[in-house]
Amino acid sequence: MMSEARRKTSLFLCGCSTHISDTIDLKAVSEWAKKRGDINVIEIHNLLCSPDGKKFFAESLAKNKPDNIIVAACSPKMHEKTFQDIAEEAGINMSHVQMANIREHVSWVTKDKEKAIVKAEALINASLKRVMLAEDLEKHSMEIVSEILIIGGGIAGIEAALTASTAGRKVYIVEKNISLGGTIIQTEEIAPNMECSPCLLAPRLSEVRDDPNITVITNAEVTDVLGFYGNFVAKIRKRARYVDDSCIGCEACFEVCPVTLDSEFHLGLGTRKAIYTLFSGSVPAVAVIDKGNCKHFIDNSCDACVAACPFGSINFDEKDEDIELNVGSILIATGYNNGEVSQFDRLGYGKIENVYTLPEFERIASSNGPSNGEIKLKNDKKPSSVAVVHCAGSLCDEGIPYCSGVCCIGAAKVGELVRKQIPDAKVFNIHNDLVFAGPKENAFFKKQVEEGTQFIKCSDLETIEIRGKDGKILVEGDGFSPIKVDMVVLSTGMTPAPGTVELAEMLNVDLENDGFFKADHELLHATGTSLDGVYIAGCAAGPCNVATSVTRAKSAIGDAISKLVPGREIELEMMTAIIDEEKCGGCKLCITVCPYKAIIYNEKENVSEVTEAICRGCGTCVASCPSGAAKAKHFTDEQIYAEIGGLLYG
């Protein structure tokens, strides 16, 4: 049924410089349209998207002032916006421009010219019925919040924060651990250039500490995130340290603390006290009391640290703190976890002495490690031979099914580190595949071969058996002769950081099948996620080396700050869903199907409400609403029913 107010319709038939007109006789279509009597203006142009065509289109609109515009031409994905923009300039709301796709869906796929005409007419008829019911689409915008939240204070988070700060943006780093640095600080040297990792990090840490644009919140976790791109509210729980900011990390309390515990920083290979920092020179320098293990908290039997502290920094009364941050974007830089190998009995990990994972070996070889960098066995002797097993726990169903791509170079580095301290030591790298992508990596590999590491090919790494024998370790497997060594290093891969699933749920972003955060687009938006304004960097986006980690961080933060310009407004989706509160029965079905948490329940009014700024306009709620209260703008039920009818009675 035609609305009285929306009578005037213009139909534009585009020949697409013969792409359409060779197959579809546009004159015949024009005659058909004329005969209908409900199309006021019929225009034919040879190429409507050309400069001449656009001028022709604009002039026709200006002259005829149509209510409804049908452009029978190519796919709306090609030029809908082109013609909508011209219509907007002519004062006609974009919603009143409807494309009929007679090129991709007719002329290019239909040989029979008679049938092509009939199909084209059906599509035009459907477009006409639909466009007559179109309602104006309103542009909405809102001012963005330019602050950025970075979750994770490893190298990716740090570099992202410094980059944002350089642009004058305010950022918050929320770090789960008690100080910044992430996993890079647990390694001494980074292959292939053997750059000193603590030396690399230390100046960056001080820069972050002294930067007025960067607020660091450590020993803290994000507990909830509400809102949407340009205006998120993140709730943070900051755990009490029981040591106040006057602490300079002098470590006087460490000596007097009577409780000795395994150190997480040393991956259980060294110890720490119940009051501790991760490493000297950490940022913040402030120590933390491990409440669960501190004698003061357990039975009030000790306050040795209070007496030892020259600054009076100990504060047993400190409380956990809840913080709310208003930010425009969120960068996830939560890093990775070391792959597990304890489930593989045959690898002997955890059962045979001197069998370590690669990250553990890194700790042993680090000057800030449990043995101050001295590579030695449990009995304090230097190993005379070391076997490195590549892909330990990787590329198999019980472990990590994928290749992390960066462990090979770490595994090859073991020989370099061992020979530096024990020049005659024999090093065997047992591998199946070797991944040394890039010229520098490959040169590093060759150097290791030249300097004495023996790369031994195992035909099936799943056959590797590691056993203790005569005070040594025997490594056996298919395709090579058994090797007896003093120490074994299992080169483990990378898995998603702990808490990744929970964080993804909280932020409402997707994960890959491998468990890492899923990129919005693998090629064009690899550091974006499925949710606008939420970014990924470092290993949160998948296993990578330090260089890629930092590159991802800068890419992500660059994208974020280029969009979050202070004072700028962001345009919101126009084709959102809305819920008619008169019709809504409050069944909440729409809330359960909405993929974006865009619908909230108004307890007071007993109705569901769409937060239009979050809604992306998929229309799933509309299809599921049992009372017809939900409506998809520009894809209303009425429009679709009209289009169905138009298509079938064309």
Added chain:
Amino acid sequence: MGNYEPKIVAFVCNWCSYAGADKAGMLKLNYSTDVKLIRMMCSGRVDPQFVLDAFRKGADGVMILGCHPGDCHYRSGNLKAMRRFNLLKKMMSQFGIDGRRVKIDWIAAGEAERFQKVANEMAETVENLGQLHLRGYVESEVQ
């Protein structure tokens, strides 16, 4: 009946299947003109009523085409569509409509050949089934 040309309506999502159909066009992959498309933003927008409405208005077959599971532009709209579809399909026989006249399938933006195949197969199926005569169908009620 002799000159029967089936009418098939395909509800296609904007991001995958509509783009797949566009690509079929770019590659000049001919397919039956019986298949005509209605663009939705997401297959999750397809209300089962649309399918019934299409049959009521004379369609002989209806397809819902969306993104492959896991690839939905809106995360999971296609899965919602699938769940609704399964229920709908069960009910079709109660309306006197052969279940083969409705179909849900997934076509990615790059799957032009697949689009062509799915469209032609549906056209053939529906052609073999013959024209749909709905009991109690009153043409005058349909505009």
